[in-house]
Amino acid sequence: MRRFGLFLGTFLATSLLTRGQNPLSVSPPEKNNSPQAELASFSIDSRLQVNLFADETMGIANPICFRWDPLGRLWVLCTWAYPQLKPGTKPDDKLIILEDTDGDGRADKSSTFADGLNMPTGFALGHGGVYIGNGRDLIHVKDTSGNGKADQKKILFTGFGTGDTHQNINSFAWTPGGELLFSQGLHCFSRVETPWGIRRLDEHGSWRLRPLRRQLHSYRRTSGGGNPWGFAFGDWGEPFIKSNGGEVSELLPSMIHTDHIAGGYWGGAMLIGATKIKSMAINIVDSPHLPKDLQGDFLIAGYFARNIARLRPTTDGAGHKLTTLAPLLTSSHNAFRPVDLNIGPDGALYIADWFNPIIGHYQASLRHPDRDKDHGRIWRISAKGSPSLKPPSLAKMKASELCEQLGSPLRRTRKLAKLRLMDLPKIDAIPAIQKWIDELKSDDPRLEHKLFEAIGVFESHETVNVSLLKQLLTAKDHRARAYATRVIGRWHHLLEDPLSLLKNSATDKHSRVRLEAIVAASDIREADSIIIAAQATDGPKDRFIDFAFTQAVHALATHWKPALMAGNLQFNQSSHLLRVVSTIGGNEVAEVIRQKLATQKLKPEETTKLIALLAGIGNSADAELALKIGIDNPGVLLALTDSARARNLQAPAGAAKLISPALVSQDNAIRIEAIRLSGLWSLNEHSETIGSIATDRPEKLALRLAATEALGSMNDPSIIKTLEKLTAIESPPIIRAAAIGSLATRDVKRAASLTASLLTKVEAKEIEPLLSALLQRTRGTDELVATLATETISADTAKLMLRWLNSTGRNEPKLTELLNKIIGLKVTTQKYNPDYVAELAKEALNEGDAVNGKKIFQLPIISCTACHAVDGIEGTVTTLKGPNLTALAAGLPVDIIIESVLWPDRQIKEGYQATTVLTKDGRALNGFVHSEDKTVLRIRDLTTGKIASLQIDNIKQRTKGVTVMPPQLTANLTRTELRDLIKYLTTLETVKEPQP
Amino acid sequence: MKMHPLGYFIHVRAPLASLLASLLIIAGVCAFHVVAESKPSPKKPNSTPLPHWTRLIMAVDPGSQGDAWTKSSFNHAKWKTMKIPGHFDTAQLPNFDGVVWFRKTIKLSPEQAKSKAILHLGQIDDMDVTWVNGTRVGGYENPGHHYTVRNYPVPAGLLKTGKNTIAVRVMDHGAPGGIAGNPEQLFLELGKETVPLANLWHYAPGANLNALNKQAEVHIFLRPLTRPAKPVPAFAKGFKITDDQTIILLGGANAAESSRYGWIETLISAKHPKHQLSFRNMAWPADTVYQQQRPRNFFGTSKPSYGETDHRPTIAADTIFLWFGKMESLETGSEKNPASFRTSYEAILNQLDDYTGRVVLLTPAPFEDPLGIGLDPKELNINLAEYVATIRELADDRGLPVVNLFTELKGKPVTSDGQMLSTEGHRLAAEVIARQLGFSSQLSTGNETLRDAFITKNALWRQYWLPTNWAFLYGNRQTQPSSRSHIRGKPRWFPEDVNKSLSDLEQMEKKIWKELPKKETD
Structure with missing residues (x-):
């Protein structure tokens, strides 16, 4: 009932506005609050229609969230006590069941399942009843008599924060493995006693409950934006989280329990996209009833903007990225407040409408009379002319039949079938699911996905199935391997050697699997887990992996630090150790080791282990000690070499003398590191020795190579002669290339001229190492171009050079132009022209031949596949220099595709801007930044494909923003070829898994 | 007149929001302290708990780290001198509040040393402890004695021929302080002879008030407590209720949850129908002896930058039940073991000494695994038993009643998940409490109505407590429109709303008292 007349209402509106309130969150009530008036306010995609499913006449008001059950009934949680119970009143909030018994798309039956609730903010059906977040308590209510009304209430946990009731525990969602996720907001400080100890969560974050173990885990800052509200899972269990700000985040990397917050106070979450203004809840569309182009899109309840927002996901490294599209529906009625949304059994989209002109908790008095407590609506959005889906009768099915439903193409069916399997007694569910997987055919196109669904059933019954786990870990589909990796973390306490199972995941070629490995390793609170986490960071720079790794280092610190200090932690590579201690604890660890070495009596092998560790993280004084004690140990010397290279560890005083014995060691491994160190530290005293090793034919090639490379950074006039000698055609090719590289640091002009003459003499396969050696040095390209202007090379050599150049992704216009000239190609550079684009687009779409286009895509001369991967094309690269194009057209319209191909500089995908770095010591690198801290920049060099660590203070010049895609790649294609290529690219849409 | 520097002595029995409150409080505190000091408390446990201020001084005062400063052998020649008597604030130590040590050496003849001696120091502002030749001869260690004249008999044999040393540790907790009587009040009485002690003494300032206040920071979960109007001595012969009073329960989730069932309140009230008993369940989920979390500004003592202070009245603590130990036994880490449990528990008991002598300790119920969730109850209980033993030791040392739920509930299904008491577990626990405190554990039929009343009353309490x-009530979002009226210029409705729960509760409580059958139920 409205207590204010028009006059007062107007006055309020004015005064609210003058107080600076946002009319989107607080506005005076509309005159007409009928469902008809609201319905008339909707504008929607012309292919869709809206109808009222239920309103206040069905007993609902302020519906906060809803869930479908296997019977096709809609459970709606309603609160009248919100936002603050009035003193002297008994709370009587309700969970109401709505049914559409005649299938006309309108609820015709309503019953109350539970009442007497006190400001409940979330619920989930499960375990024969309902889990409800009821203020401070997580309760489970059940109907034991079968009369449709809850008669049993158990308090599972108490102590959740209620400091701001719109942030109370909410958004209950089952993971694919039967864990219950829920979230809390900024003013909630939760302290919960569990049989496993106290679990705490300060401010916003999420909880994970393993119900059969009564085990809670908490994760801070999962959503960004302060108040998480809404979860969604991809088809392979990829978790996403919504804040009730605009943000959508990738949840996985945040699921590492630690108090540390990565990224500052508002950090902690991996944002992947956002709506323009506050919104909540996510549904990832999967319904054949709705238009095809909606499938896979994220629909979000825009309670502020009064719309249903729409975002489209694409993969982005180990995670995802969202592009905002136009909203699906908008309303001009100021009480329309969508707060939850989900696909119904008929395939239509249902919306919970909180119905309130005031949505803000802060922005208006909690006792404001305009806060509506009388209305609440459920809207149904269906597709015009599209038949309703006929859902299977899950409620009546036996365990074996429910297992069959796990193979359904519909996510919603699989989810509900799994919910039922979780609810069945273990003795019914487990044999049935085991039988089902035993009988699956090995050529079933959905085999791996079915196994993925099946393992979730085992998880939900806390039943370990090692052979199934191992089968998934070696699956072809990386998403299956990724999920299985997560399960290792979950089952770690029941598995024999979980860390060894994680090893393969940590080195998986797909970054998503490696990300899962880091998260799973963090669940295993052991020192050696950090080795797995560090291993998993090898690979291209990825913000999701970086984030998870930082959190893992913090989460596991109480375990790895003591082990490391005791010398009991052996990383696979010293760079892994560095990655860990450069996140936290480097100085602390070094200090402890120094103390130990100075004060304790240690066995020789212990001393060696510790000194090697100190060499990896310590300073020059430590290096001196390491040379004194560890000169006869290759591990110690290797650690010093890595330190000198990666973190610019300076030579200690007297290094040349200390290193001398190693240069003549019997052990070649020791000699090699000593040679490298002499080079890295420019120990000129040894230039003669090293020069003679380089030129000494009977010596091992590896030694000669190390010596040749070391000469490049030594300062002795005789070296140039030595290096020139080494470039002679009699030298082994690998030595020749190294000599060119070293010479280029001393005399780039001479090196270029020698290279040019070598190019005409050497075999085709040697062109690449020679060019690579020269072009990595400052002015290497310029000098080569100058030389080639006078020296003649054959057209064939030029072709080989051009092909290599294109495949590296290096953008060298001058050299390309010259080579094209030598080859005899006429290249006309087309200027950007929107008309040309429109014309080509039309032509490509109408006349293009995608099959031919695919062939062109794979042509060596234009080298697309050297940098871009497309799922299903053999031989495409795994270390990507360019974006994965598998779902290119799902995210980009044709004109943008054309622009990207012809003028790559105009449309650079985020994260694919290359950086060019010139160093003070004469190196020229071009590639993607891998990581960066205060002292070191790590860059994945495109020429070599390797990560180079550069000291920040060694960087002379740094240019960002260029694309690595050469602009003239397609210049040699005919108009028809170009048209076909574009056509092919437009067919690369989101690849949904094959349906059975 | 002295203002007490620490807020937690404030005592308000009824909801007061008037400006007069502070005046009443000061009057109350002074009145209280004048009568408070009598003979030392009759309770004589194995270790005597230190008085409040002395404990703080011992923790931070440089002269109180050992007994060197009290001894004859200590050389105070390098200390400065001050003319005594007089307030040190107006002499060499302007505005100093805290501990100041004074020492004086006198020479006695063999005859003098043999005489019966009384040391007269006049008035000391505020507290003191006094030693002669390293032996304590007297002291007033609680506030309220700034006008008390100090006359300390010196035990025979303590004085020696030749050099004798008097050491006085003066503690001033605000405004001027010192040995501040008249010169003629300062003398050593030796039979019929007197040795004047006025004039120059050596002195050294010790811990200042800031350091002491820091040390005095009360456990946050005790902030809502206040001292009862009359001092509450310890139980003489076990637990007994002999007057109207407030009974407080502190602890974690099980203690907090007991308010949903009302068994404890019902059993205690039914046994004591003639007394008006107010139960206040101040437990909080996950409170341990190590850590107690409260929302910011919860019963805060100073006005926060983001709004008003929490206006709710503090609660007089007559009898306090403490129910800790179960969650602590699950804590891992280097600093979490039975020894640290004991230290942390003792720190709480020490602070409670300042409120009441009537403290009851409860041990936790044992672990079990009724749901088969993978716990190892045997191991857990072996570990928990060490914590239980610690609680019993603490009770023994301090002469406190203890209720051993751990032993009594062993082997009975009392929890819902291994840790949280079930409905039945709460009933059984209340019965054990009643039985071990020496009264009936049975409920008569009429008492079910009483329990219902308590359940309703407790629900009101939880809404209030x-x-x-909270963010909008007294937390950092008070400035938002949420807790204000939608009509401009009106006061905040929220504090008023919450206070209404308290007055409803008090009404309910009166009704319970009135309707209690006036005969004890046994």
Whole structure:
């Protein structure tokens, strides 16, 4: 009932506005609050229609969230006590069941399942009843008599924060493995006693409950934006989280329990996209009833903007990225407040409408009379002319039949079938699911996905199935391997050697699997887990992996630090150790080791282990000690070499003398590191020795190579002669290339001229190492171009050079132009022209031949596949220099595709801007930044494909923003070829898994 | 007149929001302290708990780290001198509040040393402890004695021929302080002879008030407590209720949850129908002896930058039940073991000494695994038993009643998940409490009505004690429109709303008292 007349209402509106309130969150009530008036306010995609499913006449008001059950009934949680119970009143909030018994798309039956609730903010059906977040308590209510009304209430946990009731525990969602996720907001400080100890969560974050173990885990800052509200899972269990700000985040990397917050106070979450203004809840569309182009899109309840927002996901490294599209529906009625949304059994989209002109908790008095407590609506959005889906009768099915439903193409069916399997007694569910997987055919196109669904059933019954786990870990589909990796973390306490199972995941070629490995390793609170986490960071720079790794280092610190200090932690590579201690604890660890070495009596092998560790993280004084004690140990010397290279560890005083014995060691491994160190530290005293090793034919090639490379950074006039000698055609090719590289640091002009003459003499396969050696040095390209202007090379050599150049992704216009000239190609550079684009687009779409286009895509001369991967094309690269194009057209319209191909500089995908770095010591690198801290920049060099660590203070010049895609790649294609290529690219849409 | 520097002595029995409150409080505190000091408390446990201020001084005062400063052998020649008597604030130590040590050496003849001696120091502002030749001869260690004249008999044999040393540790907790009587009040009485002690003494300032206040920071979960109007001595012969009073329960989730069932309140009230008993369940989920979390500004003592202070009245603590130990036994880490449990528990008991002598300790119920969730109850209980033993030791040392739920509930299904008491577990626990405290554990039929009344009353209490939307009530979002009226210029409705829960509760409580059958139920 409205207590204010028009006059007062107007006055309020004015005064609210003058107080600076946002009319989107607080506005005076509309005159007409009928469902008809609201319905008339909707504008929607012309292919869709809206109808009222239920309103206040069905007993609902302020519906906060809803869930479908296997019977096709809609459970709606309603609160009248919100936002603050009035003193002297008994709370009587309700969970109401709505049914559409005649299938006309309108609820015709309503019953109350539970009442007497006190400001409940979330619920989930499960375990024969309902889990409800009821203020401070997580309760489970059940109907034991079968009369449709809850008669049993158990308090599972108490102590959740209620400091701001719109942030109370909410958004209950089952993971694919039967864990219950829920979230809390900024003013909630939760302290919960569990049989496993106290679990705490300060401010916003999420909880994970393993119900059969009564085990809670908490994760801070999962959503960004302060108040998480809404979860969604991809088809392979990829978790996403919504804040009730605009943000959508990738949840996985945040699921590492630690108090540390990565990224500052508002950090902690991996944002992947956002709506323009506050919104909540996510549904990832999967319904054949709705238009095809909606499938896979994220629909979000825009309670502020009064719309249903729409975002489209694409993969982005180990995670995802969202592009905002136009909203699906908008309303001009100021009480329309969508707060939850989900696909119904008929395939239509249902919306919970909180119905309130005031949505803000802060922005208006909690006792404001305009806060509506009388209305609440459920809207149904269906597709015009599209038949309703006929859902299977899950409620009546036996365990074996429910297992069959796990193979359904519909996510919603699989989810509900799994919910039922979780609810069945273990003795019914487990044999049935085991039988089902035993009988699956090995050529079933959905085999791996079915196994993925099946393992979730085992998880939900806390039943370990090692052979199934191992089968998934070696699956072809990386998403299956990724999920299985997560399960290792979950089952770690029941598995024999979980860390060894994680090893393969940590080195998986797909970054998503490696990300899962880091998260799973963090669940295993052991020192050696950090080795797995560090291993998993090898690979291209990825913000999701970086984030998870930082959190893992913090989460596991109480375990790895003591082990490391005791010398009991052996990383696979010293760079892994560095990655860990450069996140936290480097100085602390070094200090402890120094103390130990100075004060304790240690066995020789212990001393060696510790000194090697100190060499990896310590300073020059430590290096001196390491040379004194560890000169006869290759591990110690290797650690010093890595330190000198990666973190610019300076030579200690007297290094040349200390290193001398190693240069003549019997052990070649020791000699090699000593040679490298002499080079890295420019120990000129040894230039003669090293020069003679380089030129000494009977010596091992590896030694000669190390010596040749070391000469490049030594300062002795005789070296140039030595290096020139080494470039002679009699030298082994690998030595020749190294000599060119070293010479280029001393005399780039001479090196270029020698290279040019070598190019005409050497075999085709040697062109690449020679060019690579020269072009990595400052002015290497310029000098080569100058030389080639006078020296003649054959057209064939030029072709080989051009092909290599294109495949590296290096953008060298001058050299390309010259080579094209030598080859005899006429290249006309087309200027950007929107008309040309429109014309080509039309032509490509109408006349293009995608099959031919695919062939062109794979042509060596234009080298697309050297940098871009497309799922299903053999031989495409795994270390990507360019974006994965598998779902290119799902995210980009044709004109943008054309622009990207012809003028790559105009449309650079985020994260694919290359950086060019010139160093003070004469190196020229071009590639993607891998990581960066205060002292070191790590860059994945495109020429070599390797990560180079550069000291920040060694960087002379740094240019960002260029694309690595050469602009003239397609210049040699005919108009028809170009048209076909574009056509092919437009067919690369989101690849949904094959349906059975 | 002295203002007490620490807020937690404030005692308000009824909801007061008037400006007069502070005046009443000061009057109350002074009145209280004048009568408070009598003979030392009759309770004589194995270790005597230190008085409040002395404990703080011992923790931070440089002269109180050992007994060197009290001894004859200590050389105070390098200390400065001050003319005594007089307030040190107006002499060499302007505005100093805290501990100041004074020492004086006198020479006695063999005859003098043999005489019966009384040391007269006049008035000391505020507290003191006094030693002669390293032996304590007297002291007033609680506030309220700034006008008390100090006359300390010196035990025979303590004085020696030749050099004798008097050491006085003066503690001033605000405004001027010192040995501040008249010169003629300062003398050593030796039979019929007197040795004047006025004039120059050596002195050295010790811990200042800031350091002491820091040390005095009360456990946050004790902030809502205040001292009862009359001092509450310890139980003489076990637990007994002999007057109207407030009974407080402190602890974690099980203690907090007991308010949903009302068994404890019902059993105690039914046994004591003639007394008006107010139960206040101040437990909080996950409170341990190590850590107690409260929302910011919860019973805060100073006005926060983001709004008003929590206006709710503090609660007089007559009898306090403490129920800790179960969650602590699950804590891992280097600093979490039975020894640290004991230290932390003792720190709480020490602070409670300042409120009441009537403290009851409860041990936790044992672990079990009724749901088969993978716990190892045997191991857990072996570990928990060490914590239980620690609680019993603490009770023995301090002469406190203890209720051993751990032993009594062993082998009975009392929890819902291994840790949280079930409905039945709460009933059984209350019965054990009643039985071990020496009264009936049976409920008569009429008492079910009483229990219902308590359940309703406790629900009101929880609304008052743990209000939802704290951020807007007294937290850092008070400035938002949420807790204000939608009509401009009107006061905040929220504090008023919450106070209404308290007055409803008090009404309910009166009704319970009135309707209690006036005969004890046995």
